[in-house]
Structure formats: structure tokens, C-alpha cells
Amino acid sequence: MEVLKYVISDSNLPWWTKLYFTIIFALVVLVAVNLAVGIYNKWDSTPVIIGISSTMTPINKIPFPAITVCNMNQAKKSKVQHLKPGSVGYAMLQKTCYKETNYSQYMDIQHKNETFPNFILDISEKCSDLIVSCTFNQQKIPCTDIFREIFVDEGLCCIFNFLHPYYLYKFKSPYIRDYTSSDRFADIAVDWDPITGYPQRLPSSYYPRPGVGAGITMGLQIILNGHVNDYFCSSTNGQGFKVLLYNPIDQPRLKESGLPVMIGHQTSFRIIARSFEALPTIRNIHRTKRQCLFSDEKELLSYRYYTRRNCEAECDSLFFLRHCNCIPYYLPLVYPNASVCDVVHFECLNSAESQIFDVMSSQCKDLCLTSCHDLIFFPDAFTTPFSQKDVKAQSSYFKNFSSDYIRNNLAVVNFFHTDNYFRSSVRSAYTGPTEYMALTGGIMGLMIGFSVIFIAEIIYLILFILTMLILVMF
Structure with missing residues (x-):
């Protein structure tokens, strides 16, 4: 930044030197901004990273x-x-x-x-x-x-x-x-x-x-x-x-x-x-971004604990209840007074079973994200x-x-x-505010010598120019 200030303010330098450094400065700023935007997009698209615990269970x-x-x-x-x-x-x-x-x-x-x-x-x-x-x-x-x-x-x-x-x-x-x-x-x-x-x-x-x-x-x-x-x-x-x-x-x-x-x-x-x-820090990230749910973020109708499989089972129960006014015996009773399907419902059940993957059922299951804390056996x-x-x-x-x-x-x-x-x-969070500022600041500092002091200088320069314009006008 000091080089650019020197080149612009020094009237003894030839015009082609000033043009050369101005072009170089513009290219460097463009590259720095492009890299900084890339870091932001990566943080926005993948805010959560899955790592391996340092301790054995x-x-x-x-x-x-x-x-x-x-x-x-x-x-x-x-x-x-x-x-x-x-x-x-x-x-x-x-x-x-x-x-x-x-x-x-x-x-x-x-x-x-x-x-x-x-x-x-x-x-x-x-x-x-x-x-x-x-x-x-x-x-x-x-x-x-x-x-x-x-x-x-x-x-x-x-x-x-x-x-x-x-x-x-x-x-x-x-x-x-x-x-x-x-x-x-x-x-x-x-x-x-x-x-x-x-x-x-x-x-x-x-x-x-x-x-x-x-x-x-x-x-x-x-x-x-x-x-x-x-x-x-x-x-x-x-x-x-x-x-x-x-x-x-x-x-x-x-x-x-x-x-x-x-x-x-x-x-x-x-x-x-x-x-x-899951670390508690990812709670600040929206659930659609982190693609998981803490157990206290979504309350199920019949289960005390949230898991993706329990949530999908309740979606199936609601689907059959909506279509046949009953719930099959093997699915959770989402309401205590719900009816269990019997012979009079068999014809409807056969029809509903062929439509279990319809749009409304799929939309319900799309909201059943993976549990942030889960245990799986393979x-x-x-x-x-x-x-x-x-x-x-x-x-x-x-x-x-x-x-x-x-x-x-x-x-x-x-x-x-x-x-x-x-x-x-x-x-865990891919990058927090501190990591994001460090990555962005490192790129901007490497490319154009950017710093917080430089921001203060820009603000001062803008205020100085506006003040001079006001004095000239009045």
C-alpha cells in the first residue's frame, strides 16, 4: 500500500511507471478479493467438517x-x-x-x-x-x-x-x-x-x-x-x-x-x-447447513428421543393416518387415541402402501435430518x-x-x-469467526498489505475528502 501511495504521489516518476504499478495493484486486489470470496463460499457451503475424535471410546x-x-x-x-x-x-x-x-x-x-x-x-x-x-x-x-x-x-x-x-x-x-x-x-x-x-x-x-x-x-x-x-x-x-x-x-x-x-x-x-x-459450537449454524439435528431441536410425537429412523417412522404413521384413518400395528401411535388398522382398512392399506413414497411423505422425511449425536452398528x-x-x-x-x-x-x-x-x-465448525478472519486477513495482507489500520486510513481519507468538498462548496 505504501508503494502505491508513493507511486501516485511522486510527480517525478514517468507516466508508464505509474501505469505499471497501478495495473499490478489492480490485479493483486482482484486476486486477493477472489481468494477471499472463495474462502467465504467454502465456509458457507460446508460449514461443518467431520473429524476423528482424539480419544478412544x-x-x-x-x-x-x-x-x-x-x-x-x-x-x-x-x-x-x-x-x-x-x-x-x-x-x-x-x-x-x-x-x-x-x-x-x-x-x-x-x-x-x-x-x-x-x-x-x-x-x-x-x-x-x-x-x-x-x-x-x-x-x-x-x-x-x-x-x-x-x-x-x-x-x-x-x-x-x-x-x-x-x-x-x-x-x-x-x-x-x-x-x-x-x-x-x-x-x-x-x-x-x-x-x-x-x-x-x-x-x-x-x-x-x-x-x-x-x-x-x-x-x-x-x-x-x-x-x-x-x-x-x-x-x-x-x-x-x-x-x-x-x-x-x-x-x-x-x-x-x-x-x-x-x-x-x-x-x-x-x-x-x-x-x-457434535461440538456445541455448531448450534449457531442453521440445521439445513450443518445437516444434523440436536435431540432438543425437534420434538417427536411419540418418541422421547429424536433419531432419523424414529422421525421417518412417525412420517409413515402420519401418512397412513391421513390416507386410511388408522396406523399399522408395527408403526408408532403418534396420537394416543389413533386407531390401529384392521380388516376394514386392508383395502386402503394396500393402496396407501403403493403410494408411501409420494410427495407429501417425502417432504416429511426430508425434514428428518441425521442426529448430531448418534450410534450406528455395522x-x-x-x-x-x-x-x-x-x-x-x-x-x-x-x-x-x-x-x-x-x-x-x-x-x-x-x-x-x-x-x-x-x-x-x-x-465441528469448518471455520469460526476467528479462523475466517485469519484466513482472509492472511490473503489480503500477503497480496496488498491489507490491515485494520488501512481501513482506518481509508475512512480518514473519505472523511477528509468530504470535508474539503463541503468547504469548497460553502
Whole structure:
């Protein structure tokens, strides 16, 4: 800046020298402004950067993943083979088995106080029959003490390590099963969320259970019995099971995301935990810019804790409520007095299910941004078949059956962590006011010697010129 002042004010310099330095100054200012605008645009377009936490998180500070297990068999043959076409039960069976049927003919049939959820509960395999052996952290545990029945989009399934409904939902639903109904249940339900974690004071035995250690022996092993001879209809084109690993405060959706488990095989799921954290400084950035929501920024209708999956589940509930004036049994009741869909709604449900991705539903889900604090589990599965000869397994449960029965009906599933520690991903501001001023000031200072003093000089020069003009005019 001093060079430019000297060149302009020195009348002894030739004109071409003044022109040369004036052109150079203009080019340098143009480059400096262009670079400064580039920094601003980058800060405006990507205000949040995701980095890796400098500290390791032990797996015993987070819950073991919630696990839902479903039998692909939607109905037990022994329970439904007596149903006759034209009856309400037959209509419910067709819906359970995903059969194409004209349900309008059943709308005027009188009900016998049997609702669709109760029908599914009656014809589905119970958890005590499906999951026949459970071992967690090398301890044999009665499966009925750690698995509870839950309604999901695959029907009646079994769930492990899910947050107790008292902590998860804002009001009680008639179809939320009690997780502590067993007299032998030793674990005490506690609250947990990704921001505050577990309470400071914990009982000796509680759930959601935390991770214990790495390796198969420190994880969960279950033995599943498919009871193939009692198959009636399958949710897929084969026999077997579906499992899903997820955050204990999330709404499980098995139909599209469930992972297959084959009968006659041992399937192991290596669990890779990944958590997301966010610094409080990004709260000042608009949610559409940072693309995540803090749990207190969006209140859900039925869930106490915000997650993207819970928000999308409520969008589906509102969609069905708007189209059919009822909510399917596997979705959250967004209003305590909302009706659960039954036979009279089946025709409307079929139509609505084909329109679930319409504009209004998509607009609702577009507002369901990712949680700024979240916990996700990525399962890495590998499968090995049982021996084709005599099956020799460590579990004492296998001793009660022949090798043919084991290969045709049973499956062993292992869930375990691969590491004792993991690193969280941290969302932080890409540049704050200090960093932005430092970057911009560095460029401007390098190019044209710009400084805060120079701004004061410009203001002084403008005021001086205006004063002189005023004096000349008057």
C-alpha cells in the first residue's frame, strides 16, 4: 500500500511507471478479493467438517446393539390350516402372507372381538420356541429373560437389548409388550441416550446391556429353531430367519433392512460400532447447513428421543393416518387415541402402501435430518454350513436332536465386537469467526498489505475528502 501511495504521489516518476504499478495493484486486489470470496463460499457451503475424535471410546461405555430376530415363516401351519375362505381370519391370513386379495368383500363381516395384532400374536411363533438357547459373555441365560416379543413390519419378532418402552415412548401403547414381565428377569431397565450415555449410578445388572469385550466368547450366541414342518408362508422365497442390529433407541425396520440367517448354518456378525458427536459450537449454524439435528431441536410425537429412523417412522404413521384413518400395528401411535388398522382398512392399506413414497411423505422425511449425536452398528457377516456328517457342536441343546433335524431346522448365530475401543466421528465448525478472519486477513495482507489500520486510513481519507468538498462548496 505504501508503494502505491508513493507511486501516485511522486510527480517525478514517468507516466508508464505509474501505469505499471497501478495495473499490478489492480490485479493483486482482484486476486486477493477472489481468494477471499472463495474462502467465504467454502465456509458457507460446508460449514461443518467431520473429524476423528482424539480419544478412544471403550465399548463398555455404549450399549451392545439392540438385536431383532424374526422367523421368515409368517404363520404356523398348525394355527391357520383350519381357516376357511370368506372368514375374517382368512382375510387376516392373506394380509399376513402378503397375498393379493380383494379385501372389500370382508368389510361388512362382523368381527369377533379379534384385532389384527392379536391375530398375528396368536398365529406367530413365540420367542420361547424360536430362540432356544442363549449365551452372553460366556454365561448361559434363559432366552425368555433377555428376549421379548415385539411387533415390527415382519410381524411378531423377538428383540434383545432394546430400551424399555417407559423411557422410549411418551405414552403407553396397547401393543407394546412389557419387557420385564418375567419373574426371573434379573436385569433392571435403565435409561440411555447417545448424548448423556448411561446414568452415573447403575445397578449391578441392567439393560440395555453394554459391550463386555471383543471376540465371540464375550458376545451373544443364540440358537434358532425354524420348525420347518410348521411353515405356512414365508416373507421371502425361502426358509430361515432375519436379524437386524441397531441403536437401542431406534425404530426397527426388518422388511427392507433385515439380514438373512440360513438354516443349517452358523452365522457370525462381527460388530463395528461407529458413533457421531457434535461440538456445541455448531448450534449457531442453521440445521439445513450443518445437516444434523440436536435431540432438543425437534420434538417427536411419540418418541422421547429424536433419531432419523424414529422421525421417518412417525412420517409413515402420519401418512397412513391421513390416507386410511388408522396406523399399522408395527408403526408408532403418534396420537394416543389413533386407531390401529384392521380388516376394514386392508383395502386402503394396500393402496396407501403403493403410494408411501409420494410427495407429501417425502417432504416429511426430508425434514428428518441425521442426529448430531448418534450410534450406528455395522455388521460384517460370514457363514459356515454345518457338517454333512454327524453334527458335533459345543451346545448341549444339539444333543437332543439328530444330525438331519439340526441341518434342516436349526441355526447358530453369533454377535460380537471386533475391538475393545473405537474412535468417534466429531462434527465441528469448518471455520469460526476467528479462523475466517485469519484466513482472509492472511490473503489480503500477503497480496496488498491489507490491515485494520488501512481501513482506518481509508475512512480518514473519505472523511477528509468530504470535508474539503463541503468547504469548497460553502
